[in-house]
Each structure stands twice: as structure tokens, then as C-alpha cells.
Amino acid sequence: MKNLIRVILILCAGVLTAQNGVIKGNVFDKQSEIPLMGATVELLDVDPPVGVITDENGAFRMENVPVGRQRIRVTYLGFESITIPNIVVTAGKDAVVDVNLVEAFGQLDEVVISSGTNKERAVNKLATVSSRQFSVDEVTRFSGGRSDVGRLAANFAGVSAPDDSRNDIVVRGNSPTGLLWRLEGIPIPSPNHFSTAGTTGGPVSALNPNMLKNSDFLTSAFPAEYGNALGGVFDLGFRKGNTDDYEYSLQVGVFSGVEANVEGPLGNKGGSFLVAGRYSLVGILGQGAGGTSATPNYGDLSLNIDFGRGKAGNFSIFGIFGTSNIDFLGDDIDEDDLFAATDEDTFVDSGFGVIGLKHRINLNDKSYIKTTLSSSLSTNQFEVNRFFDQDTPQERSILFTEADNTETRVSISSLFNTKLNNKSTVRAGFVYENIGFDTLERDRNMQSDGDGDGDPDLFTFSDIDESLGIFQPYISGQYRLTEKLTLNGGLHGQYSTLSEQFVLEPRAAVNYAITPKHKINIGYGLHHQLQPLPILFLNEAVNGELVQTNKELDFTQSNHFVVGYDVRLAKSWRGKLEVYYQSISNAAIEAFPSSYSSLTEGADFGFDNDRVSLVNEGTGFNQGVEITIEKFFDKGFYGLFTSSFFESKYEGSDGIERNTPFNNGYVVNVLAGKEFKLGATGRNTWFVDTKITTSGGRYFTPANLEASQAAGFEVLQEDLAFSEQSDAYFRWDVKFGVKLNSAKKKQSHQFFVDLQNVTNNSNLFQQRYNRVTNRIDEVDQIGFFPDVGYRFQF
Structure with a gap:
């Protein structure tokens, strides 16, 4: 009553x-x-x-x-x-x-x-530990984020990304190649412009944040439906368009580019459409950006078309399509350019696309089946023409490096979800991917002059057209033993048609509410990941023939252990402490004593192309503690403090324990923001946001100057692999702007200025041998850089 x-x-x-x-x-x-x-x-x-x-x-x-x-x-x-x-x-x-x-x-x-x-509660109900829900509001609100979901993740505990030039995500000391990107329930290639084969990051994101709904970011002991990943999971979904009215949005930003969005109702069954297109502003203006004087051109188109409810269920089509290119011409390149050299002309082209069909049907008031079928494409072409005897009458150029990689995927995922009662839920399903890899990679770097023409030989490291299948069945469930105690558990399987290896992976997590304000959670997960495709298909010259000696490498294996404590400090305050340990085995290493391990890949734009005849005998570990203190947005103010203190080590075939390149040791983020109402009605607001990030520097392998000068290319001291550490990273960003709402029309405006690295701090990008200056030079990351943006919605 x-x-x-x-x-x-x-x-x-x-x-x-x-x-x-x-x-x-x-x-x-x-x-x-x-x-x-x-x-x-x-x-x-x-x-x-x-x-x-x-x-x-x-x-x-x-x-x-x-x-x-x-x-x-x-x-x-x-x-x-x-x-x-x-x-x-x-x-x-x-x-x-x-x-x-x-x-x-x-x-x-x-x-x-x-x-x-609670934003710490994942959208996925079976994600108990090391998971975080994020919203579009956060992607666009935080200063220094460039409207990039990858850079958003860098604000969370356990994530390290001290690289202004790329949005690679390093989770708890793992290589960024250990990250899984998912969109609408299916794995996808790296959704970034200028992405290279096998990597998961890039300089500019191709994901339009205005297309996303609230999504999940997971850093350890993932639920059973996630597989083929060691480091983390970005589980994304597209929002639906407006089902009642037509809405439009125009936007411009230095990094996000010029953008137009349109959405509205479709049919009479609750359907809708949403389409968004972007193109680089610097490309339109013909100017360089982000650490280079070359002009990057990039654009993307995203869509989500929902056909509404019908007797056969709900069907929708989603997709992302992106292209990018940049030409680094040696005559226009500075010595301190992050990406190019003055004695080379380099041409980079890349493309990315995903198209999918999703279907969902409710079987009754407790169960449904969701199935997604998709196809994806990722391409990149890289060509380097190097000049010899530059600025002399004998000047000449030759093709020095050539790479043409195409990765295709045809994927299907299906899951059945049922609620048995108010205490129990069961989910079962599978993911199947057929991955095609067509690659040609030729390079003269570090090669001898075997044919006697006076130039290093152009060796073909890879020239293949291969495919493989990854099949991942799983079953998981949630059982609420008491009102305070919840158990999530499951079993994930993984099979590769290339190595014919099949593994079973148990996953389990417990959440216990000691009181309404205090909770503890414990998680465990066994995880495996396929070796990076650029490593699997490398050629080795054996008895005069080119042989793919890495082709049958097994999965890398990882055991995750996590213990967490959550506390509600006050009405809008939350604290979280998490301790973890990750044991890694079966990493790919060389058969002779060496410092190399596949766990160190991902620290650069590409992969080593001379690591052949590898064996699954490498080990490593990651361990650490993370602290989060967060004030949710309340009374016009929010705050976020995250800190991670960790250790990341590995062993190669020489048996020596070394730092991984991702062993920063610590990462600390402090974010805060305030909104102020303008005028008596409070319809309009101005806002200010700030972010301070500091972390330990990355470890790197020093170059041998004398050997490099004699060889004419960089020679690293591999017996001292990752023995030197860069200086600590520091960056302070400040963002401010105004939001205006029309009093008479359905219109709103937003303008912002984002001052990135306001102290112009010199953070090391790379220490490298410069063959032009014939010395070891230090190249810094991007200094002070202002980003300006405007959005008009109507």
C-alpha cells in the first residue's frame, strides 16, 4: 500500500x-x-x-x-x-x-x-575483481585525455602509460601486447590510427567516444568469457541512437579532428541509427602535430544501426572504418623528431575496419541468447628510402625497409544467459576467430653485403599468407551464497589450429561484504595468450631455405592472484586497496643463452625481426599494490587519486632475472575538477579540470657507441638488457571551458582549452644511436601542447 x-x-x-x-x-x-x-x-x-x-x-x-x-x-x-x-x-x-x-x-x-x-562495479555482472566501469563523460572530461579511451585508462590504478606519443596500455607491468580489445562481444584488432601489425596501441585512437556506452576495463583475473589475453581487457559497446528524435552534433578538436554525428529513430519498432565521422584537423590545416613536423592525415567513420524489436528478436549492425597516412620527408625533418630521421624518406599508410551483425532474442523472462558475427581488417604499409652520401654529388637513395601487412578476421561469438533464481545466474558461450595474416617484410638493417653491390642485402624476414583459428568455449556462473557473500566462477577453454594446443583455464572470485561500507574480494585466474603473429611467422635461413621456425610455439601462460579491499569512506567517497601477483611461464625465448624474451616485446612501434628458433621456456612475474581514493562527482566537484607500486621481472635463456622495459616501479595520478554555475538560473556552467601524473622511468638497453659507429647502425648491449632507467616522468595538464544551454531551442555549446604539460617538462622519449650525428642522442617527448575544442549539439 x-x-x-x-x-x-x-x-x-x-x-x-x-x-x-x-x-x-x-x-x-x-x-x-x-x-x-x-x-x-x-x-x-x-x-x-x-x-x-x-x-x-x-x-x-x-x-x-x-x-x-x-x-x-x-x-x-x-x-x-x-x-x-x-x-x-x-x-x-x-x-x-x-x-x-x-x-x-x-x-x-x-x-x-x-x-x-559505483563506477567500480563493472557492467559485466560476473567481473568481481580488478574491474572498473567507465563512462563517456569521463573520457571527455579528464584533462590531457585527447578524447581517447586508451589515455583514459592511464588514470586508473595498475596502468602505466608514460608515453605522450602513443596510447599503449601497460597493465601491471605486462607488455601492451597482452591487452584484449573487444567490441560488442567480439575481439578486434588495435582500434588506432597508424597502428602496426601485432600492436594494441597507436598515436591516435580510431574509437569515437561519442559512440560508446558505459563499458568495462579489467586488469586481472578476468571472468571466463574473456580469453587470449594476459594483461588487460577493454570491453566496449556502442550506444544506440535516439529512438524518439533526430539529433545532430558538430565538433572540432586538435587531436580528435573535425567531427559530425547524426542519430534518430528508425522504423516503428523502437529502432534507431547512429553515424559519426571524423577527419584530422591538422591534416586539413596541413600542419604537423604530436612530436613531428610531418602532417598526419587520419579519418574514421563509425555506425550503429538498430532495427528494433521483432518476433525473430533484435538485429543491429555496427562498424568502424579508419584510414591514416603520413609522409616523413628527410629534408623537412628535425634531428629531434620522435618518429623519423633526416637521411630517410618514410611513407606510412594504415587502415582499420570492423563490421558486425548482432542478434539478441529473449527466450523467456529469465533467459536470452546473443550472437555476433563480424569481419575485421587491419592493414599497414611502411616504406623507407634511405639516402647515402647525402648533400654530395654522389647522393643516392635505395629502398631500405619495406613492410606490407594485412590481418583479416572472421569472428563469431554467442552466449546464453539465464537467471535460475534470485541467487544463481549461469552464462555459457563461445568465441571463434579465423585470423588471416598476409605479410611481406624486407629490411637491410643489420644485414651484410652478401651480393657485393656495396649495400646491405635486402633480406626477406617474412613473406607469407597464412591463417589460423582460435576457438574459445566457456561457462561461468554467479551464486549468491548469502546476502553478503557472492561467488563467481567459471571455466574457459582455448584451442589454436596452428599449434594444435588446447588448454583449460579455471577462473574464480569471491566478494564478501563485511558491512555495508566494507568489502573484500579475492580472485584467481589461469590465462593463456597466442604469441604475437609477427613473431610466429618470422623466416629463418636454414640450409639455404627460408623456414618459419617459430610457427608452432605454444601459448604463453599466466596465473593471476588478487586480493582487494573496498571501503565507502563517506557519502561520495570511496577507497580501494588491491594486492596482486602474476606468475608467467612458457614465454618465447632463444634456445641459446640470451637476454631476449617475448615478454619484452611491445616496448617499441614494431617487433624484433631476428628472433627465430624460439622455445617456450621463458618466465616472469609481476607483483604490486594499488591504492585508489575517489570522490564521485557531487556538488560540482570530483577528485581521483590512484597509485601503483609494482615490480615486473623476467628471465631469458641466460637465466638472469632482469627488469622488463615496463617496470616503472610506481605510477601516481591526481585528478580533480570543479563546475561553477553561471547566472541566476544556473543553466550554463564553466569548468576547470586538472591532472598531475608522475611515474618511474622505463628501463632500456644501452647502446654500444663504438660498435654502432663501426657497424653504421645501432648495436645494443644485450648482456645489459634493460639495465638502465630513464629519469622519472612528470606531467601536469590543466583544462578549462564553458557549457552553454539555449533557453529557447534544443541547442547546447561547449568550448574548452586543454593545456597539456603546462610546465613544459622534458620527459625522455628514447636514447638512441644517431647515424647522422654518429653519437648517442636523447630525444624528448612532446613538451607543452595546447588542445582546443568546440562542440555544438542540436
């Missing part, structure tokens, strides 16, 4: 005074992921209270909501209620919120349990 009276009062409430915003979305049962009809959605902080009831599809819509940051409370009989704060309502775009409710452990006569929204 109390609930009935409450609903009647909400529905009969008065009209809001500021009638210029919309909050809408859907309410789901988190365990079954089925829509909840009849849930109550209340808009808080207004007088009198206002609310709506969800329809048969779990959908709700609240009209005439005041612009600014709003809170809603969602309740449903027999479920834990939840409060969602910081919903950004603007005049130019509807605010969309999807809410997941957890069924109460016992039968309730009325809703009495209230759970605040």
Missing part, C-alpha cells in the same frame, strides 16, 4: 519549472538482463517530486528536466533500489541512462535496500 501511494503521488506531481531537458532509458534485471516493466523512476532534487513508470519494454522517459547534473532513483518491488547521480542534462541532447537492478536476496514486502551507483 505504501508503494502504491508513493507511485500515485509521483504520477500526480507538478510540472517542473525548467522545461528543457529529457532523461530516458531502460531498466533491466541485472542477472537476467531482461527489461523490467513497472519500475518506478524518480527525479530527485526537485520540488515537488516527479517520476514515471517503465513500459512493457522497460523503457522510461522524463520530460522537462532542468539542465545540469541530475539524480534519479529507480525502485522495483522485490529488487534493491538504486540512485544514479551526475546525469548530465543539456538542452541540445537527450540524456540516456540504462539501469540494472539486483533482485533482493530475500522476499520483501516493500523496497527497503538502497544501493548507490
Whole structure:
């Protein structure tokens, strides 16, 4: 009766005074992921209270909501209620919120349990430890982020990314090649412009943050549905377009480029479309950016087309397509250029594409099946013409390096999810990928003059057209033993058609709520990953023939152990402590005494091309402690402090324990921001955000100057591999701007200035032998750099 009276009062409430915003979305049962009809959605902080009831599809819509940051409370009989704060309502775009409710452990006569929204709770309900949910608001809000989800991750505990030139993600001392990118449930290649074969990062992201919905970032002991990764998982999803109105957005930024978005309803079954295109601003202006005087050109197109509900279920098509190119011409290159040399002309082209078809059908009010079929393409071409006897009458150039790599994937994933009761959920499924790798790599570097023409020979390191299959079945479940104790467990399998190796990987995690404010969690996971494709298919000259001697290498193996403690420090404050240990085995190393290990790959733009006849006998470990203190956005202010103290070591075939290149030792981030209302109505705001990052420097292998001068190319002291450490990294970013909401039209404006590295701190990019100056030079990363942006939504 109390609930009935409450609903009647909400529905009969008065009209809001500021009638210029919309909050809408859907309410789901988190365990079954089925829509909840009849849930109550209340808009808080207004007088009198206002609310709506969800329809048969779990959908709700609240009209005439005041612009600014709003809170809603969602309740449903027999479920834990939840409060969602910081919903950004603007005049130019509807605010969309999807809410997941957890069924109460016992039968309730009325809703009495209230759970605040926690960003540390992953979207994936089976992710218990080392997981973090992130929103588009965070991607665009934090200073220094360049609207890049990869750089967003660098703010989280356990992540190290002290490289201004690339967005590689180093998780707990693992190589960035250990990261898994997923989009709509399927693995995808590196979604970055200027990406190279086998890598997972790049200088500029091809992922448009305006396309994303709330997604997950996981750093250890992943649930059973994730595989073929050692370091971390970025599990992304595209949001749907507006199902009620047409909306448009125009945007410009130094790094994100010029952008246009359009979205709106499609058909009469709740369908929608969303399309976004971007092109580099520096390419349009014909200027260099980000550590080089060469002009980078890049563009991307993203789409998500949802065909709505039907008898056969829900179908949607999603995709990303990107291209990029840059020409480094030696005559226009400075000696301190991050990416090029003055005695070379280098031409770089790359492409990236994913297209997928997703289908979901609800079998009943507790179960559904979701299937995704996709195809992806990743290409990169790299050509270097080197000049000899430069600036003399005898000047000449020859083709020095050539790489033409194409990776194709045809993937299918399917999962069945069912809620057995309010205590138990089961999920089972599989992922299958057929990966094609067509590559030609030729290089004269470090080669002798075998044919006597006076130049180093152009050796073919790889010239293949191969394919392999990766099959990953899994089953996982969640069981709530008591109201305070939850167990997640599962089993993941992985099979490679190349090595014909099959492995089983147990995963388990326990979450225990000591009190409503104090929780502990424990996780374990066994994980395997395929060796990087550029390593697997390298050629070795054996008895005058080229042989792929790495082709049958087994997976690298890793055991993850994690213990965490979460505490609710105050109403909008949270603290988290996590301790972890990761034991790695079966890494690829050389058969003779050597410092090399595949665990050190990923520290540069490409892979070593002379590591052949490798064996699975390498080991390593990562261990550390992470601390997070976060103030969620409340009363116009937010703050985030993350710190990681860790150790990352490996052993090659020489049996010597060494630092990995990713063993920074520590990373500390401090972020804060404040919004200020403008005018009496508070419709408009100006904001300021700041970020300070410091970390230990990366380890590197010193060059042998005398040997390099004699050889004419860089010769590293491999017996001293990763024995020297760069100076500590430091960077301070400051961002400020204004948000304006029209009082009469559905329009909003946002303008910002992001001052990156305001102290112009000199952080080391690389210490390398310079064959032009014939000395070992230090090249610094990007100094002070201002990013300016503007967005218009209507």
C-alpha cells in the first residue's frame, strides 16, 4: 500500500519549472538482463517530486528536466533500489541512462535496500575483481585525455602509460601486447590510427567516444568469457541512437579532428541509427602535430544501426572504418623528431575496419541468447628510402625497409544467459576467430653485403599468407551464497589450429561484504595468450631455405592472484586497496643463452625481426599494490587519486632475472575538477579540470657507441638488457571551458582549452644511436601542447 501511494503521488506531481531537458532509458534485471516493466523512476532534487513508470519494454522517459547534473532513483518491488547521480542534462541532447537492478536476496514486502551507483562495479555482472566501469563523460572530461579511451585508462590504478606519443596500455607491468580489445562481444584488432601489425596501441585512437556506452576495463583475473589475453581487457559497446528524435552534433578538436554525428529513430519498432565521422584537423590545416613536423592525415567513420524489436528478436549492425597516412620527408625533418630521421624518406599508410551483425532474442523472462558475427581488417604499409652520401654529388637513395601487412578476421561469438533464481545466474558461450595474416617484410638493417653491390642485402624476414583459428568455449556462473557473500566462477577453454594446443583455464572470485561500507574480494585466474603473429611467422635461413621456425610455439601462460579491499569512506567517497601477483611461464625465448624474451616485446612501434628458433621456456612475474581514493562527482566537484607500486621481472635463456622495459616501479595520478554555475538560473556552467601524473622511468638497453659507429647502425648491449632507467616522468595538464544551454531551442555549446604539460617538462622519449650525428642522442617527448575544442549539439 505504501508503494502504491508513493507511485500515485509521483504520477500526480507538478510540472517542473525548467522545461528543457529529457532523461530516458531502460531498466533491466541485472542477472537476467531482461527489461523490467513497472519500475518506478524518480527525479530527485526537485520540488515537488516527479517520476514515471517503465513500459512493457522497460523503457522510461522524463520530460522537462532542468539542465545540469541530475539524480534519479529507480525502485522495483522485490529488487534493491538504486540512485544514479551526475546525469548530465543539456538542452541540445537527450540524456540516456540504462539501469540494472539486483533482485533482493530475500522476499520483501516493500523496497527497503538502497544501493548507490559505483563506477567500480563493472557492467559485466560476473567481473568481481580488478574491474572498473567507465563512462563517456569521463573520457571527455579528464584533462590531457585527447578524447581517447586508451589515455583514459592511464588514470586508473595498475596502468602505466608514460608515453605522450602513443596510447599503449601497460597493465601491471605486462607488455601492451597482452591487452584484449573487444567490441560488442567480439575481439578486434588495435582500434588506432597508424597502428602496426601485432600492436594494441597507436598515436591516435580510431574509437569515437561519442559512440560508446558505459563499458568495462579489467586488469586481472578476468571472468571466463574473456580469453587470449594476459594483461588487460577493454570491453566496449556502442550506444544506440535516439529512438524518439533526430539529433545532430558538430565538433572540432586538435587531436580528435573535425567531427559530425547524426542519430534518430528508425522504423516503428523502437529502432534507431547512429553515424559519426571524423577527419584530422591538422591534416586539413596541413600542419604537423604530436612530436613531428610531418602532417598526419587520419579519418574514421563509425555506425550503429538498430532495427528494433521483432518476433525473430533484435538485429543491429555496427562498424568502424579508419584510414591514416603520413609522409616523413628527410629534408623537412628535425634531428629531434620522435618518429623519423633526416637521411630517410618514410611513407606510412594504415587502415582499420570492423563490421558486425548482432542478434539478441529473449527466450523467456529469465533467459536470452546473443550472437555476433563480424569481419575485421587491419592493414599497414611502411616504406623507407634511405639516402647515402647525402648533400654530395654522389647522393643516392635505395629502398631500405619495406613492410606490407594485412590481418583479416572472421569472428563469431554467442552466449546464453539465464537467471535460475534470485541467487544463481549461469552464462555459457563461445568465441571463434579465423585470423588471416598476409605479410611481406624486407629490411637491410643489420644485414651484410652478401651480393657485393656495396649495400646491405635486402633480406626477406617474412613473406607469407597464412591463417589460423582460435576457438574459445566457456561457462561461468554467479551464486549468491548469502546476502553478503557472492561467488563467481567459471571455466574457459582455448584451442589454436596452428599449434594444435588446447588448454583449460579455471577462473574464480569471491566478494564478501563485511558491512555495508566494507568489502573484500579475492580472485584467481589461469590465462593463456597466442604469441604475437609477427613473431610466429618470422623466416629463418636454414640450409639455404627460408623456414618459419617459430610457427608452432605454444601459448604463453599466466596465473593471476588478487586480493582487494573496498571501503565507502563517506557519502561520495570511496577507497580501494588491491594486492596482486602474476606468475608467467612458457614465454618465447632463444634456445641459446640470451637476454631476449617475448615478454619484452611491445616496448617499441614494431617487433624484433631476428628472433627465430624460439622455445617456450621463458618466465616472469609481476607483483604490486594499488591504492585508489575517489570522490564521485557531487556538488560540482570530483577528485581521483590512484597509485601503483609494482615490480615486473623476467628471465631469458641466460637465466638472469632482469627488469622488463615496463617496470616503472610506481605510477601516481591526481585528478580533480570543479563546475561553477553561471547566472541566476544556473543553466550554463564553466569548468576547470586538472591532472598531475608522475611515474618511474622505463628501463632500456644501452647502446654500444663504438660498435654502432663501426657497424653504421645501432648495436645494443644485450648482456645489459634493460639495465638502465630513464629519469622519472612528470606531467601536469590543466583544462578549462564553458557549457552553454539555449533557453529557447534544443541547442547546447561547449568550448574548452586543454593545456597539456603546462610546465613544459622534458620527459625522455628514447636514447638512441644517431647515424647522422654518429653519437648517442636523447630525444624528448612532446613538451607543452595546447588542445582546443568546440562542440555544438542540436
